Amino acid sequence: MALGIAFLGSGFSARFHLRGLVGVRNVEVKGVYSRNLNSSKEFAGLSEQLGLGKPKVYDDISKMLSDKEINAVWLTVPNDAHLEYTKLISEEVSQGRSNVNGIAVEKPLARNVKEAKEMIRLVEKAGLLHGYLENQIFMPSVVRAKEAIWEMGARNSGRPYLARAAEEHSGPHNSWFWKPTISGGGALIDMTCHSLEATRFLLTDPSKDKSSLKPKHVYAVIETLKWNKEEYARHLKERHNVDFVKEPAEDYALTVITYEDDIGNLIMAETRTSWNFVGAGLRLSVEVLGPEYSVNINTLQSELSTFFSRNIKLPPSETFVEKQNADQGLMPIISDEAVTYGYQGEDRHMVESFLSRKMPLENWYDGLLIVQLMMHAYLSAENGRKISFDPQQVEDFIPKVARGLYSTI
Ligand SMILES: NC(=O)c1ccc[n+]([C@@H]2O[C@H](COP(=O)([O-])OP(=O)(O)OC[C@H]3O[C@@H](n4cnc5c(N)ncnc54)[C@H](O)[C@@H]3O)[C@@H](O)[C@H]2O)c1
Numbered sequence: 001m002a003l004g005i006a007f008l009g010s011g012f013s014a015r016f017h018l019r020g021l022v023g024v025r026n027v028e029v030k031g032v033y034s035r036n037l038n039s040s041k042e043f044a045g046l047s048e049q050l051g052l053g054k055p056k057v058y059d060d061i062s063k064m065l066s067d068k069e070i071n072a073v074w075l076t077v078p079n080d081a082h083l084e085y086t087k088l089i090s091e092e093v094s095q096g097r098s099n100v101n102g103i104a105v106e107k108p109l110a111r112n113v114k115e116a117k118e119m120i121r122l123v124e125k126a127g128l129l130h131g132y133l134e135n136q137i138f139m140p141s142v143v144r145a146k147e148a149i150w151e152m153g154a155r156n157s158g159r160p161y162l163a164r165a166a167e168e169h170s171g172p173h174n175s176w177f178w179k180p181t182i183s184g185g186g187a188l189i190d191m192t193c194h195s196l197e198a199t200r201f202l203l204t205d206p207s208k209d210k211s212s213l214k215p216k217h218v219y220a221v222i223e224t225l226k227w228n229k230e231e232y233a234r235h236l237k238e239r240h241n242v243d244f245v246k247e248p249a250e251d252y253a254l255t256v257i258t259y260e261d262d263i264g265n266l267i268m269a270e271t272r273t274s275w276n277f278v279g280a281g282l283r284l285s286v287e288v289l290g291p292e293y294s295v296n297i298n299t300l301q302s303e304l305s306t307f308f309s310r311n312i313k314l315p316p317s318e319t320f321v322e323k324q325n326a327d328q329g330l331m332p333i334i335s336d337e338a339v340t341y342g343y344q345g346e347d348r349h350m351v352e353s354f355l356s357r358k359m360p361l362e363n364w365y366d367g368l369l370i371v372q373l374m375m376h377a378y379l380s381a382e383n384g385r386k387i388s389f390d391p392q393q394v395e396d397f398i399p400k401v402a403r404g405l406y407s408t409i
Pocket of ligand 1 (some may be wrong): 036078106135
């Protein structure tokens, strides 16, 4: 039996999921709804072209959810709409008007703890399964790194004590990301969620529960290094109609988490994320250190590269790698980004979980912890000091940047 899924949102991430779903069995894309009908139609065409089914394009979300063949929803709308649509889907399911039994939501789960907790309350009340789409912990390189660390390094010399992860590129593709009052912040809310979960995943002993790694302290620095400068702010105004001088967000975030494991070992995670990295394109890097070993991942050190001389002029594209910055010279090519970045792995896990009616291993409680860590990071950056991890203190916290009160020096 195939899982019938519907997409809420048909943009950048939704299309990455289509490419990820190509390698997944027992799934059919049955419907799509977004704010932009043309984009939904294009998405439906791509789904058909990829052999994933011919989804019906809806302009009424309730109609889509009432399609008896739709069993799960991939929620790929901007951050400010995650709660609103969770409410809507939960309501339709609770009223018996939908056969949906699971929701997979894109990162970050929510913009703050209050929203995240409300989302969990709603899906639990409706009896829905919930998956948190954190692609990086499904990257084949990260999964293999975890095996090497724990099956060889940790078993023979001791557990890893430090993980570093960075996600860097030259800035988001769509306007809403640049509006912190809509997205919830800057590079930290957008990308630190990835690096926090990737490091937590690698540092957690696979034979133990995730709760065996307890956050103790959080320290963070956020800054705006590039995009508030006149020339770049002008570019944002022209391209995205945002005033990054008046309403800036951080384009750089450093976050350091101190964890303690179940036998009292001190463990550290460092994450560095930025929207001001100019290189071939998106760079995901991870490093893990243990007593007698280390592992390294760098997605721009690709096995495949190309060279185009100055004598040919290629139009700007992202054919070789996401957030590509140049079209000439020596360029890495990532053969299949949906696989390399972990979309295929996460989509497979969500489809298999929903089909067998099991809670995904990566679910909204993981998303909530990541939101709590990010809120601690914002709080630490605002206070300019390391703070203890205490979820109570971020229960109602909304970062200054998300309230339009952040200013750059
Ligand atoms: N895993 C990743 O690496 C990754 C990458 C990009 C985006 N994301 C996440 O995916 C989500 C979507 O981001 P994106 O890059 O696809 O954005 P996008 O702007 O490319 O696409 C958003 C889609 O949602 C639709 N939409 C917007 N507002 C809506 C509303 N109120 N109601 C219905 N439809 C609406 C748009 O029409 C569009 O189809 C975000 O939460 C983002 O953080 C994750």
